[in-house]
Amino acid sequence: MKESRRSHWDTFWAEKKEIREVYSNSDRVARNLAHVCELRGKRVLEVGAGTGRDSFPLIEQGADVFQLDYSINSLTIMKRIAAEALMRSFILGGDTFCLPFQDGTFDVIFHQGLLEHFRKPEARALLVENIRVLKPGGLLLVDVPQRYHVYTLIKHALIAINKWFAGWEREFSVRELRTAMESLGLETVHTYGEWMYPSLFYRATREALLKLGIKMPLYPKFFRPLSTIRKSIREGLRDTPIALNTSLSFGIIGKKR
Secondary structure, eight states: OOOOOHHHHHHHHTTTTGGGGGGOOOHHHHHHHTTOOOOTTTEEEEOOTTTTTHHHHHHHOOOOEEEEEOOOOOOHHHHHHHHHOOOOOOEEOOOOBOOOSTTTTTEEEEEEOGGGOOOOOHHHHHHHHHHTTEEEEEEEEEEEESSHHHHHHHHHHHHHHTTTTSSSSOOOOOHHHHHHTTTHHHHHHHEEEEEOOOOOHHHHHHHHTTTTTTOOOSSSSHHEEEEEHHHHHHHHHTTTTHHHHEEEEEEEEEOOO
């Protein structure tokens, strides 16, 4: 049975140790958390933090940030970023199924690109452990890949031939994830979906050409007026059902009752 293992992530982060070559999620997590809470003074945990690209910006908003991952290369990258930027965060190696914290420790917990690497029993156990260390009234943000997207077809084709960077991965519908979170006692307070920039086609092309020794810009430099129009369309539809159901990934924020 195919699975996503620590060795996949150690290899991935060894290859992506140059942070300037890793795509940003912009302010996706911070912006959507801002819809439902004030982050200043909050204790926040990112599980499966990778480079910490989603949680480092929360420090600037006054949150006390904890970043947890099990890949040594991921932890090394985050420590370097924190040191270079003179940011204070708590970076820990640990097991997402046995978090090294007492019950009710955090105001906010989130993960982006994590839950999809586990089959249903393990994914449920992961969410249960998240909820254990969340305070009553605290928020859990879960960001996952969308099922109904061409990305899903490409991903499973690569998994079939053992070429997927993470070894194995699944995907979710909005209803499926919402139901799973609410079955564990969370109240859905916000949902979002955002289109990828640059596009999946551009990113895939860039990765393919990199293997041939041809390096395209991380972000395309197209005709500026066209880029401006595309950006305005993306932002205008950002908080609509269209974006939620057609984006490559989406997120749900649940409140612990």
